Amino acid sequence: MSMNAPRGTVDILPKDVKAWQYVEEQIKEICKRYHYKEIRTPVFEHTEVFQRGVGDTTDIVQKEMYTFEDRGGRSLTLRPEGTAGVARAYVQNKLYGDVNQPVKLYYFAEMFRYERPQKGRMRQLNQFGIEALGSADPAIDAEVIDLAMTVYQSLGLTSLKLVINSLGDKESREKHRQALIDHFTPHKEELCADCQVRLEQNPLRVLDCKKDRDHPAMGTAPSILDFLNEESKTYFEEVKGYLDAMGIDYVIDPTLVRGLDYYNHTAFEIMSDAKGFGAITTLAGGGRYNGMIEEFGGPTTPAIGFGMGLERLLMALEAEGVEIPDTDKLDCYVVAVGKEAEQAAVRLVHDLRANGVQVDKDYQMRKMKGQLKAADRYEAKYVLILGEEEVSNNTVTVKEMATGEQQVLPMENIVDTLTGKLTGGSK
The missing domain is CATH 3.30.930.10 (Bira Bifunctional Protein; Domain 2)
Structure with missing residues (x-):
């Protein structure tokens, strides 16, 4: 099997x-x-x-x-x-x-x-x-x-x-059909088995045959354009x-x-x-x-x-070497360290997705270094970091991956701020 x-x-x-x-x-x-x-x-x-x-x-x-x-x-x-x-x-x-x-x-x-x-x-x-x-x-x-x-x-x-x-x-095709029958009938036995049947049922399709396309009779077959x-x-x-x-x-x-x-x-x-x-x-x-x-x-x-x-x-x-635009890059990746941070991360990811942001997080229980590597592999534009300090202060550390620039923002403003960054609005 x-x-x-x-x-x-x-x-x-x-x-x-x-x-x-x-x-x-x-x-x-x-x-x-x-x-x-x-x-x-x-x-x-x-x-x-x-x-x-x-x-x-x-x-x-x-x-x-x-x-x-x-x-x-x-x-x-x-x-x-x-x-x-x-x-x-x-x-x-x-x-x-x-x-x-x-x-x-x-x-x-x-x-x-x-x-x-x-x-x-x-x-x-x-x-x-x-x-x-x-x-x-x-x-x-x-x-x-x-x-x-x-x-x-x-x-x-x-x-x-x-x-x-x-x-x-229909009239033009009927006249052409009869002309094809008259043309190919003397060569019928030289054609493939399929074309021998096509000659009787639908002679137009003899012209479409891949096996007999090099047969001399193909080159001299009557053209439909002469019968229009x-x-x-x-x-x-x-x-x-x-x-x-x-x-x-x-x-x-x-x-x-x-x-x-x-x-x-x-x-x-x-x-x-x-x-x-x-x-x-x-x-x-x-x-x-x-x-x-x-x-x-x-x-x-x-x-x-x-x-x-x-x-x-x-x-x-x-x-032709045409490249398909890469639309698979993440808007952001949320990194969480610690149980309380993990819970906050789940809620943050939910809120961001509800506001149209393409976002993912770690589900392999990796340490912070491993999560940052994952964010890099996914080519995330931004990384949002939640650790003990961020949870205590109700903040989020936002890192822009292209520049390495980091800033700490209030949790309550993060959705509006990030959507603004992604759409080219206010920062």
Whole structure:
């Protein structure tokens, strides 16, 4: 019996969590500026939600889902991606009836995919995602892309590449679909087993195959851009025009199809060009998915979104040498010597915390020297010392660690004085 974490999962320890918290807080602030609201959906859904939403022909549904039967015989699946669950919640809770449209949502969620673990790609992964539902305006496609780029740039990443494509509307995709079948059928036996099936079920996904990407037929495959009807061409031009207006650089890649069945019109990926980042360069990907809401019994609802892996974001920050601000330093550490001082320290710590001060004290019964060393390790800004003399005089010795300056202050004034020091107010 193994008592280690399951393969493809990791423990995020306290020394690492602060980076996660910093990134999440920055992203939440950006979402607030863009007027997106948080949604939280269940960690598991009825399996049909992903079969319908993600698509039966995708690798996620066919190979990667963690699916099980509950005691009632119902088939449930740990969520492998975020969009289908949000779409289900949108319909079930009738968010399409809200007076304020579009409905603009974001989420932080754990995803589960049974795939070969490698750096930046785990079986339990953490994702930030955006979904904007209820607008067919190309401007919101540009807004969603802008939000994703803003997240990366605000955190300090510079080696970024935005790749975009249009998958067209239903009519355009059908024509392209038949052209792909005609193109790849003579080479069918040369393709991998998965692509032989994809050619019949969803030929667009042949272009997304990692095994056959070097096959000569891939380089001569018909481009979706040659099959866009006028409406789809106009839509794509408007999206590009909005990106140009915001000064967002992009590269058009006709082979970008994404790995999920639900995309149409705009598709995009953001990649890292940082040296040493690794072979898998994609940081985020998304696109428009008009039609999914109807799959869940909702009204015709255009929508667009993206998913961003947080593990890969942290890898990119590391690759570019971006330092996470150290927010783990203590405001102050209380040192107590003697039983009466210990009791006074407990009350002082309580009062300081109640007034918003980040404070800790010794719980190992160390001598004064050991407590001062602990305060130094925690990089406390101030040390508050309580000994027999301080208790007798109802005072506290305050030491500023950066300068070594000490002063004795009345106990009754210590909370106001210390909060003033920490906020840059009166001393």
